[in-house]
Each structure stands twice: as C-alpha cells, then as structure tokens.
Amino acid sequence: VDGLRQPLEEGVIRVSRALASVEFPARVLLVAAMNPCPCGEGGLPGRCECLPSSRERYLRRVSGPLLDRFDLRLAVRRPTVTELLDAKPAESTAQVANLVASARRRAAARGVERNGDIPGHLLDELAPLTAAAAAVLRGELERGRLSGRGLHRVRRVALTITDLAASPPPVDVDAVHEALGLRLDPLRTARRVA
Amino acid sequence: MDIPPIAYAAALAGLPQMAPARLRGLLERHEARAVWDHTVRGVLTRLLPVPPLPEQRERLQLLARHAAAEASRIDPGFVWQQCLDLAVTVTLVQDPAYPSALAADHAAPAVLFHRGDLDALDGPRVAVVGTRSSSAGGRQLAARLGEGLAAAGVRVVSGLAKGIDGAAHQGALRVDGAPPIGVAGTGHGHPYPTEHAELWDHVVARGVLLTEVPPHCTPLPFRFPARNRLIAALADAVVVVESRARGGSMITVDEAARRSVPVLAVPGLPGTRGAEGTNQLIYDGCQLVRDHVDVLVHLGLLARPCISPDARSRPAPADQQVLDLIGGEPADLESVVAGTGWSIAEAMAALTRLEDGGHLERVGPWYQPVPPAASR
Numbered sequence: 001v002d003g004l005r006q007p008l009e010e011g012v013i014r015v016s017r018a019l020a021s022v023e024f025p026a027r028v029l030l031v032a033a034m035n036p037c038p039c040g041e042g043g044l045p046g047r048c049e050c051l052p053s054s055r056e057r058y059l060r061r062v063s064g065p066l067l068d069r070f071d072l073r074l075a076v077r078r079p080t081v082t083e084l085l086d087a088k089p090a091e092s093t094a095q096v097a098n099l100v101a102s103a104r105r106r107a108a109a110r111g112v113e114r115n116g117d118i119p120g121h122l123l124d125e126l127a128p129l130t131a132a133a134a135a136v137l138r139g140e141l142e143r144g145r146l147s148g149r150g151l152h153r154v155r156r157v158a159l160t161i162t163d164l165a166a167s168p169p170p171v172d173v174d175a176v177h178e179a180l181g182l183r184l185d186p187l188r189t190a191r192r193v194a
Numbered sequence: 195m196d197i198p199p200i201a202y203a204a205a206l207a208g209l210p211q212m213a214p215a216r217l218r219g220l221l222e223r224h225e226a227r228a229v230w231d232h233t234v235r236g237v238l239t240r241l242l243p244v245p246p247l248p249e250q251r252e253r254l255q256l257l258a259r260h261a262a263a264e265a266s267r268i269d270p271g272f273v274w275q276q277c278l279d280l281a282v283t284v285t286l287v288q289d290p291a292y293p294s295a296l297a298a299d300h301a302a303p304a305v306l307f308h309r310g311d312l313d314a315l316d317g318p319r320v321a322v323v324g325t326r327s328s329s330a331g332g333r334q335l336a337a338r339l340g341e342g343l344a345a346a347g348v349r350v351v352s353g354l355a356k357g358i359d360g361a362a363h364q365g366a367l368r369v370d371g372a373p374p375i376g377v378a379g380t381g382h383g384h385p386y387p388t389e390h391a392e393l394w395d396h397v398v399a400r401g402v403l404l405t406e407v408p409p410h411c412t413p414l415p416f417r418f419p420a421r422n423r424l425i426a427a428l429a430d431a432v433v434v435v436e437s438r439a440r441g442g443s444m445i446t447v448d449e450a451a452r453r454s455v456p457v458l459a460v461p462g463l464p465g466t467r468g469a470e471g472t473n474q475l476i477y478d479g480c481q482l483v484r485d486h487v488d489v490l491v492h493l494g495l496l497a498r499p500c501i502s503p504d505a506r507s508r509p510a511p512a513d514q515q516v517l518d519l520i521g522g523e524p525a526d527l528e529s530v531v532a533g534t535g536w537s538i539a540e541a542m543a544a545l546t547r548l549e550d551g552g553h554l555e556r557v558g559p560w561y562q563p564v565p566p567a568a569s570r
Contacts (some may be wrong), residue, residue, distance in 0.1 A: 008346075015404065031272070036558060036559070055558075059558075075527070075558070075559030077528060077559075079528060102559040122306070136546075137545075139546075139550070140546075143550070167487075173539075173543070174537070174539035174540070174543075177539040177540075177543040177546070178537070178538045178539040178542060180542055180546070181527050181538050181539070181542030181545075182538070184527075184558075184559055185558075186558045186559065190326055
C-alpha cells in the first residue's frame with residue numbers, strides 16, 4: 001500500500017523503463033477502512049482485549065506517511081443498540097449533493113476543480129486564515145501533532161468546511177478545529193503534559 | 195625504612211585485641227610508637243592510666259600476651275608501605291581531617307582507613323542493609339532504593355556484603371547521583387566478598403570506602419558486627435530490606451537504636467525467611483518502606499507527590515462540562531458532540547484545550563481523563 005504514496009501526492013503513476021517513461025493519470029478519490037485493533041474494540045479501555053503492544057503493531061502496518069496523505073480520518077464507533085433500532089433519517093443524498101455542488105462551484109471560482117488541488121504556495125492567497133485560526137494551527141505544529149504536509153491538508157479541508165457553510169474566506173477558527181477533529185491519528189497517545 | 199608515627203597507629207588498629215575505645219584511650223595518652231613498643235614487648239598493662247584491679251589483672255595480662263604474639267608477626271613498615279601502595283589514607287580520631295560524622299560517636303574508630311573522597315560523607319546518609327542470603331526480588335528492591343536515594347542526593351551507606359548490601363550500592367552507582375559510602379569489615383587489600391572487588395573499586399572511584407582496619411586484615415567473624423556499628427553511626431536512617439529474625443542486619447538495627455537513628459523496614463510476605471526480621475521491625479513500630487520516596491518523606495526531604503495539590507490550572511466552565519461528561523469513562527469526539535449538543539468545531543476546540551492543559555489524554559480515538567497525580 002505504501003507504493004501508493006507517490007501517486008496519491010502527485011496524481012499520476014509514473015512507469016519508467018530503459019527507453020521510456022510513461023505517466024498515467026491517477027487522480028483518484030481514495031477511501032480506505034481499517035480496524036482499530038486486532039479485536040475490533042478499538043482500544044476502548046476496559047473493553048479492548050488487545051495488548052497495547054499488539055494494538056500498536058497492528059496500527060503500524062499502515063505507515064504514518066501514508067496516513068498523513070489522507071485528508072479526512074474518522075473513527076467509526078460500533079453503533080449502539082439505540083442507534084441501530086431508532087435511527088433518525090440523516091440528510092438525503094440529494095441535499096448533500098447540492099451542498100457539494102455549491103462547494104465545488106466556489107472551488108472552481110478559485111481556478112481549481114477541488115480545494116484539494118490548491119497548490120501549497122497559493123494557500124495563503126486562496127485560503128487565508130483568521131489570526132485565531134492561525135494560532136490554533138501553530139499550537140498543533142509546535143506540539144508535534146501536525147506535520148508540514150498535514151498543515152496544508154488541514155487548511156484545504158478547513159477551506160472546504162468554510163465553503164460548505166457558504167461563508168466567504170478567511171477560514172475561521174471553528175473551521176480549523178473541525179478540520180483537526182476530522183484528522184484523527186490512530187497511533188497517537190498524547191505525551192502527558194508536565 | 196623511615197616510617198611516620200601514624201604507621202604504628204595503623205599497625206595497632208589491625209590487632210584484634212585493640213578494641214576501638216581501648217586503642218583510642220591509649221593513643222590519646224601516648225605516642226603511637228610507644229604504644230607499639232609496649233605491645234610488642236607484652237607490657238601493654240604498664241600504659242594503663244590506673245593499676246588494674248586484682249580481678250582484672252589476669253585477664254589484662256593475657257590480653258597483652260595475645261597482643262604481643264599478634265604484633266610480633268606484623269611489621270609497621272610493611273603496613274605503612276601497603277597503605278601507600280593502595281592509596282589508603284590513614285586518619286586518627288584526633289586529626290582535624292577525621293570525619294565529624296564519626297568523631298562524635300562513642301565507639302568511633304581510633305584509626306580510620308579510607309580510599310576515595312571523605313567529602314562524600316557530607317550530606318544526608320541512609321544505610322540500606324539486609325541479609326546476604328537475599329531473594330532476587332529483595333536485591334532488585336534494594337537496587338531500586340539505592341538508585342532512587344542516590345538520584346535524590348542521598349548518600350547510600352552499606353557494608354558491601356553479598357546480597358542486599360551490594361545490590362543497594364550497585365543501584366546507587368547506576369545513576370549520576372550522590373556518592374556511595376562503603377563500610378568494609380576487612381582491610382583495603384582484601385576485598386570481601388572477593389566477587390565484590392569491582393564494586394569496591396567503583397565505590398572508591400565515585401565515593402568513599404571506609405574501614406577501621408589496615409589493608410592486610412583478612413575477614414574475621416568479629417569484624418563484621420563492628421563494621422555494622424559504623425554503618426549505624428554514619429546513617430541518618432537505616433533501611434532494612436530483607437533480614438532474618440537474627441543476623442548482621444539486626445546488629446545494625448540494634449546499633450542504630452542505641453544511637454537513636456531511625457530504623458525503617460521493607461515488609462515481606464510472612465512465612466518467607468527474609469521477611470521475619472523486617473516484618474517484626476514493622477510490627478514493633480518501625481516505619482514501613484515501599485520505595486525510596488517513603489525514605490525521603492521520612493527524612494523530611496520530600497513530600498509525597500500524591501498529597502500535593504493539583505498543579506494544573508482549572509479548566510474553563512464550558513470545558514469542565516466536557517470533563518464531567520467524560521467522567522471516568524473514555525469518550526470519543528462523536529460522543530462529546532452528542533453529549534453536549536455542540537458543533538464538532540466547538541467540541542474539538544474544548545478537547546484540544548483540555549488535552550493541552552493536561553486534563554485529558556488521547557489514546558487513538560479515545561479521550562481519557564488524566565488523574566491529578568499522573569499529570570505530574
């Protein structure tokens with residue numbers, strides 16, 4: 001799976017042979033799912049039967065750099081009995097499609113098909129941050145919870161969240177927090193604050 | 195060879211008949227050279243300040259004869275040369291260099307032989323002692339005690355014996371902390387037990403190794419109880435890790451009690467041999483010791499962390515609401531959103547603040563409350 005890192009980053013697959021080098025378009029939307037641990041309880045303290053070491057070994061099978069290239073990372077819990085039996089209808093697909101289409105129109109106005117395509121050097125121009133939002137990202141970087149690549153990705157996601165709310169840039173602190181919340185690190189155990 | 199007067203004192207200290215108080219009295223009143231000459235000639239009784247009582251005379255004359263026999267086999271020049279060769283410093287109790295920690299003791303050695311730095315004695319000192327036939331767990335605990343005490347700046351005093359004693363010093367040497375203080379029952383030329391020769395060298399290099407006998411003295415049974423009194427005299431507290439009901443450690447305990455030095459003991463499983471002595475001590479009212487922190491607390495060098503207040507700043511009321519929601523149970527972002535009715539952004543912001551403040555810890559997708567003591 002780690003071989004996908006380069007295509008994911010550049011959107012092309014490059015095949016190089018002795019005489020020629022060919023590029024194939026590979027702009028994909030990659031959706032992947034994994035179990036949180038061997039037993040499937042996701043390390044929920046008290047419920048999970050996995051040893052911390054075996055859980056970590058299991059999670060390490062997906063490399064950090066590969067995880068870093070996913071814009072959205074969510075934990076999906078096992079639904080409770082109530083949720084299974086009394087599910088309220090969520091937004092319809094049509095409603096969501098409308099939202100997505102309008103967000104796409106905003107992206108198109110920036111000259112890209114999707115916010116994910118905005119090159120890093122244009123982020124300051126196309127997705128400016130409020131001072132508070134910048135401060136939150138600075139804190140995450142300083143605490144080592146965000147990589148350089150992750151920073152760009154979070155900013156693009158935060159821009160999309162802003163677009164979905166149909167509000168104009170700059171990207172505010174709420175959008176940044178929400179984007180961070182959608183970027184879960186399954187391996188992370190926070191260092192205890194002294 | 196031209197030998198200094200102190201060489202005679204060094205040679206005298208090696209005679210089994212020279213109990214510390216006796217030798218101290220003799221050296222206070224007479225030149226070391228004169229004491230030696232009288233000893234060799236078997237007329238030591240002439241140096242007594244008052245004539246012996248009739249019932250004492252026979253015993254003292256016998257003692258003088260034994261001392262003469264012993265002394266005839268020893269050359270003060272050789273003793274002195276050995277001290278020079280082994281870099282052993284000889285100090286008389288009258289000397290200003292004699293450590294004040296010992297000088298005040300009623301049974302202070304008249305002559306002290308040391309290698310290393312006597313300054314190592316300056317500071318809090320705790321003896322860690324126990325049986326030679328120790329359990330692996332006992333040695334492990336002794337090493338952890340030694341390590342923790344040394345790291346906290348407390349000098350570990352011990353007898354360099356097999357088992358608990360050696361383990362305590364090995365632990366103390368593991369960290370770059372307070373210098374170790376070794377008290378030996380044999381001369382510097384006879385590391386005992388032999389397998390601890392290297393430990394002796396480490397103690398000398400990092401701290402100080404004391405003994406009250408000259409380098410040529412080999413292990414003799416009566417030297418070890420005498421050594422134990424020095425351990426008790428040097429210590430601000432004595433910690434017994436494992437001990438049988440009777441034994442060397444209990445002699446150290448008795449000597450400590452005589453000097454009002456507090457005795458602490460590590461409990462053991464009743465029925466195991468190493469627990470007989472220590473559990474009895476605890477039953478008799480000695481302070482119980484679980485780890486080095488208990489010792490530091492007893493010495494007044496530390497307050498137990500768990501009784502100190504929560505160092506973290508109080509979370510904002512809204513964040514406290516999240517903390518209450520999470521309670522004792524771990525929760526993920528989704529359940530916080532569901533529980534508070536906030537937006538993802540609001541919940542995430544609160545969780546991030548609580549995490550940064552040390553109130554929460556993240557394990558994968560889960561947030562868990564951090565108890566006050568653990569955050570320190």
